Amino acid sequence: MGLKFLGLLLLIVALALGLWFGTDTPLGAAIFQLWPEFLNTFQAGVQRRVLPELWDWVILPVLLWPVWAVPAGLGGLFLLLGLARRR
Template sequence: MRRFIALFFLALALAVIVWEALGYFEYGDWSLIVFGEIAFRLFPEWLNTAQAVIQRYVSAWLWDPAIQTFLLWPAWPILSGLGLLLMLPGRRRR
C-alpha cells in the first residue's frame, strides 16, 4: 500500500511538471504551480479550517512563517519528495 501511495505522489509530481511545461510551450512563460494552490483546489474547506485551528490552538507562528512558506513552494519537489520518502522504507531487500 505504501508503495502504491508513493507511486501516486511521484505520478502527481510528473503531472505537475508536464502541466507547467505545457503552459510554457503555450504561453512562452514558465509559471510554477505552488503546493498551496493544489491543496486549496482539492480541499478548500480543510485548508481554511486547518489554518484557523493551528493559529488558534497550536501557535500563530507555526502557520505564518512555517506552513505558509511550505504552501508557497513549487508543487513538484514536494510531491516527489513525499513519494521518495514513502518509497524508501518500502524497498524490498534481496
C-alpha cells in the same frame, strides 16, 4: 509492497500536478484554484487551535514550494522506505 505502491502513486501525482499547473506554480496557488476557502479556514484553525508559529515557520513556506515538490518528496521518501524495509 504498501509503501512502494504509495511512493509510486505520489510520484505519479507529482508528475500530474506539475503538468497540470506548471512546474513553477506554488502549492498555495494550486490549492486556492481548486478550493479557495480552504486556506483561510486552515490558517485560522492552525493559528487558533494548534500553534500560531507553526503557520509562519512551517506551513507558509511549504505553500510557497512548487506544487509538485510535496508529493514528489513524500513519494520518494515512501519509495525509499519501502525498498529499505524489504532488505
